[in-house]
Amino acid sequence: MGDWEGVRLHVVTGKGGTGKTTVAGALAMALAAGGRRVLVAEVEERQGLAQLFDVPPLGYEEQRVASAPGGGEVYALAIDAREAMHEYLAMFYRLGRAGRALDKLGFVDFATTIAPGLRDVLLTGKAYEATRRRTGDRYAYDAVVLDAPPTGRVVRFLDVTTSVSSLARVGPINRQANSITDLIHSPRTAVHVVTLLEDMPVQETADAVAALQAAQIPVGAVVVNQARPPHLAARSLPAARRGRLDHHAVLAGLRAAGLPATDDVVDLLTREAADHAERTALEKTQRALVDDLGRPVYELPRIAGGIDPTALYELADTLAEQGAV
Amino acid sequence: MNPGPRAAKPPHFDVDRLIDDRRIHIVVTCGSGGVGKTTTAAAIALRAAERGRKAVVLTIDPARRLAQSMGLSELDNTPRAVKGVDGEAGGSLDAMMLDMKRTFDEVVEDHTTPDRARQILANPFYQALSSSFAGTQEYMAMEKLGQLRARPDWDLIVVDTPPARSALDFLDAPERLGSFLDGRLIRLLGGTARAGGRTYLKLLHAGFNVVTSTLTKILGGELLKDVSTFVNALDTMFGGFRERAEQTYALLKRPETAFIVVAAPEHDALREASYFVDRLSRDAMPLAGLVLNRVHASGAAGIGEEQAVAAAERLEASGGEHTLTAALLRLHADRLKVAARDERIGERFSAAHPEVPVTRIPALAGDVHDLDGLRQIGSLFDAG
Numbered sequence: 001m002g003d004w005e006g007v008r009l010h011v012v013t014g015k016g017g018t019g020k021t022t023v024a025g026a027l028a029m030a031l032a033a034g035g036r037r038v039l040v041a042e043v044e045e046r047q048g049l050a051q052l053f054d055v056p057p058l059g060y061e062e063q064r065v066a067s068a069p070g071g072g073e074v075y076a077l078a079i080d081a082r083e084a085m086h087e088y089l090a091m092f093y094r095l096g097r098a099g100r101a102l103d104k105l106g107f108v109d110f111a112t113t114i115a116p117g118l119r120d121v122l123l124t125g126k127a128y129e130a131t132r133r134r135t136g137d138r139y140a141y142d143a144v145v146l147d148a149p150p151t152g153r154v155v156r157f158l159d160v161t162t163s164v165s166s167l168a169r170v171g172p173i174n175r176q177a178n179s180i181t182d183l184i185h186s187p188r189t190a191v192h193v194v195t196l197l198e199d200m201p202v203q204e205t206a207d208a209v210a211a212l213q214a215a216q217i218p219v220g221a222v223v224v225n226q227a228r229p230p231h232l233a234a235r236s237l238p239a240a241r242r243g244r245l246d247h248h249a250v251l252a253g254l255r256a257a258g259l260p261a262t263d264d265v266v267d268l269l270t271r272e273a274a275d276h277a278e279r280t281a282l283e284k285t286q287r288a289l290v291d292d293l294g295r296p297v298y299e300l301p302r303i304a305g306g307i308d309p310t311a312l313y314e315l316a317d318t319l320a321e322q323g324a325v
Numbered sequence: 326m327n328p329g330p331r332a333a334k335p336p337h338f339d340v341d342r343l344i345d346d347r348r349i350h351i352v353v354t355c356g357s358g359g360v361g362k363t364t365t366a367a368a369i370a371l372r373a374a375e376r377g378r379k380a381v382v383l384t385i386d387p388a389r390r391l392a393q394s395m396g397l398s399e400l401d402n403t404p405r406a407v408k409g410v411d412g413e414a415g416g417s418l419d420a421m422m423l424d425m426k427r428t429f430d431e432v433v434e435d436h437t438t439p440d441r442a443r444q445i446l447a448n449p450f451y452q453a454l455s456s457s458f459a460g461t462q463e464y465m466a467m468e469k470l471g472q473l474r475a476r477p478d479w480d481l482i483v484v485d486t487p488p489a490r491s492a493l494d495f496l497d498a499p500e501r502l503g504s505f506l507d508g509r510l511i512r513l514l515g516g517t518a519r520a521g522g523r524t525y526l527k528l529l530h531a532g533f534n535v536v537t538s539t540l541t542k543i544l545g546g547e548l549l550k551d552v553s554t555f556v557n558a559l560d561t562m563f564g565g566f567r568e569r570a571e572q573t574y575a576l577l578k579r580p581e582t583a584f585i586v587v588a589a590p591e592h593d594a595l596r597e598a599s600y601f602v603d604r605l606s607r608d609a610m611p612l613a614g615l616v617l618n619r620v621h622a623s624g625a626a627g628i629g630e631e632q633a634v635a636a637a638e639r640l641e642a643s644g645g646e647h648t649l650t651a652a653l654l655r656l657h658a659d660r661l662k663v664a665a666r667d668e669r670i671g672e673r674f675s676a677a678h679p680e681v682p683v684t685r686i687p688a689l690a691g692d693v694h695d696l697d698g699l700r701q702i703g704s705l706f707d708a709g
C-alpha cells in the first residue's frame with residue numbers, strides 16, 4: 001500500500017522550472033499501474049501534458065494518452081476556463097447555445113476577470129467533478145492528478161472559497177466553491193510540492209508547505225526532481241571540491257583505460273569533479289532543509305537525455321519504489 | 326553523433342555593447358518562469374552601473390537572499406540605492422521591488438480627489454482587481470516603468486517581467502486589463518445601476534440583458550453593485566486605462582528600448598522564447614538578443630561520451646585499483662551528455678531564428694545570492 005491510500009485528488013505544484021508537469025505525468029502513470037484508470041489535468045493552457053505524453057494538443061475532452069503496466073490507463077485533459085464556463089452554464093442554467101452567444105460579447109473574459117476567483121472555481125470545479133464522477137457503481141477514475149499553478153499561486157488557486165466568498169456571497173458559484181473546499185481540505189486530497197535541490201526552489205517549497213498548512217490544505221510529499229547521481233564516493237568529495245584529487249592516480253587510471261593520459265585531461269576531469277563536489281555539497285544542505293519539512297520525500301533522477309514517454313515509465317517506477325503508490 | 330547539416334552559428338549577443346549604448350534607456354528581460362530572469366535583470370543592471378550607467382532595476386519577485394543582497398529586505402515600492410556597487414566609472418544602482426497593489430493605489434490616489442480615492446480604495450471589487458494576478462501585475466509593471474521613465478534620476482531602467490503563465494502575457498495583459506476597464510460591458514454595468522430607468526432602456530440590448538442577468542445569477546447582485554460604484558468613481562477620474570496601456574506599449578516600441586529574452590536550455594522555455602521572439606518581430610519591437618542561461622558546457626578533453634563510459638566500465642571490471650578515474654570518467658560522460666542535449670536544444674532555436682543574437686551563460690555550481698555572484702554572471706555575458 002502506498003503513502004496516499006484514500007487520496008482521490010493529487011495536486012502537484014512547484015516553482016516554475018522544477019518539472020511539476022513531468023512529476024504530475026509520472027505520478028499519474030504510477031497511480032495507474034495495476035489496471036487503474038487515472039486522469040491527469042492541466043489548467044494553465046500550456047499544453048505541457050501533450051508535450052510530455054507526445055500526443056496532439058489536448059482539448060476539453062478527456063483523452064487516453066498512455067497505458068500503464070497491468071492494464072492501467074492514463075487519461076489527460078486540458079481544463080479551459082471558457083469551456084468550463086459553458087459547461088457550467090449549460091448544467092445550471094440550461095444555457096446551451098445562448099452560453100456560446102454570450103461569448104461574442106466577451107462574457108466569459110468579463111466574468112472571469114471581474115471575479116478572479118471565478119476562474120479558479122471553474123478550473124478546480126472540473127477536477128472536482130472528475131473525482132466524483134461515476135460510471136455504474138464505480139468511480140470513473142481511481143484517482144485524479146491536477147497539474148496546478150506554481151507554488152506562488154497555488155494556495156490562492158485551491159482556496160477557492162476565500163477568493164469568491166467576498167464577491168459571490170450566495171448563489172450556485174458559492175455553493176460550488178463550498179463543495180470544492182470540502183474536498184480540498186479533506187484527507188481525500190494531497191498537495192505534492194516539486195522542488196530541485198537549489199536555494200530558491202527549496203525556499204519556495206518551504207513557503208508553500210507553510211502556506212498550505214496555514215490554509216489547512218493537506219500537504220502530500222515533497223518530490224525532489226532532477227537529483228544528480230552520486231558519481232564520486234563521499235570520501236573523495238572534500239578533496240575533489242578543493243581540486244586536490246590524486247593527480248598521479250588519475251593519470252595512471254587513464255593510462256590503464258587506454259585513454260589519452262595528459263595533464264590537461266587530468267586537469268579538466270579534476271575541475272569537473274570540483275564542480276560536482278560543490279554542487280553535491282549545496283544539494284546536501286538543501287536536502288537537509290527538505291527533510292526538515294517533515295513530509296515524505298521522493299527523489300527522481302535527472303534524466304540527462306531529456307524527458308520522453310519512455311522516461312516517464314522509469315520515473316513512475318521510481319515513485320512507486322519509494323512508496324508513492 | 327551526427328548533428329546533420331551544420332547550423333550556422335548565431336550572431337553573438339554583445340550585452341556590454343548594449344549597456345554601453347547611451348541611446349538605450351530601457352532594458353526589459355522576459356521569459357517563462359524559472360529560467361533566471363530576475364537574476365539576469367539584476368546582473369545586467371549591476372554591470373551597467375559599474376560601467377558608468379545610472380541604473381535602476383525593477384524586480385518583480387527576487388529570491389529572498391538576492392533581494393537582501395540588493396538591500397531589499399522587504400517588499401518595497403521605492404527605488405533605493407544598492408550598497409557595495411563600484412561607482413568608479415560614475416554609475417550607480419538603485420533597486421526596487423514591484424508592489425502591485427501599492428502601485429495601483431498610487432495610480433488612483435494621483436488622479437483623483439482624496440475623497441474619491443478613499444471610496445475607490447475601499448471598494449471590494451477594486452480590492453479584488455488590484456490584488457489579483459490575472460493581468461494586474463503586468464499592467465502595474467508597465468505603469469511603474471512609465472513612472473520611472475518620467476523621472477530624470479536614471480539613464481537606464483532594467484525591468485524584470487512578472488512570472489506569467491506565458492511570456493506573452495507581459496505584452497498582452499495591460500491591453501487586456503485596459504480594454505476590460507474601458508470596455509462596453511463594464512460601462513454598461515456602471516450605467517445600469519446608476520441610471521435605473523431611462524439610460525438603462527436606452528442601453529438595453531437583448532444580449533446585454535442576458536449578460537447582466539446571468540452575471541447577477543452567478544455572482545450575485547452585490548458584486549454588480551460594487552462594480553458599478555467602482556466604474557462610476559473611476560469614470561470621472563482620469564483618461565482611459567486603455568489609453569495609458571497604449572502609451573506604455575508605444576514606449577516599448579521606441580528605439581531606446583531593448584528586449585532581452587531569457588531562457589534555459591529546456592524545450593518548454595525555448596518554445597516560449599520562440600513565441601516571444603515572433604511576437605516582438607510582428608509588433609516591430611526591438612529585440613536585442615537571447616540569454617541562454619545555465620548551459621552545460623563540455624570541456625575539450627578529447628574523450629567522447631561513449632569512450633568515457635566504455636573506459637569506466639573496463640576500469641570497474643578490472644578490480645578496485647582505478648575507482649577514482651572510473652568515477653571521473655562517468656562524471657565526464659554525464660556532463661557530455663547533458664552538454665550535447667543543451668547544445669542541440671540551443672541549435673534548434675537558432676535554426677528557427679537565425680537572426681537572433683545569443684549569449685550563453687554556463688551553469689554555475691552554486692546559487693547566486695550576492696553582488697559578487699551577480700558580478701560573476703555579468704562577466705560571463707562577455708564570454709558567451
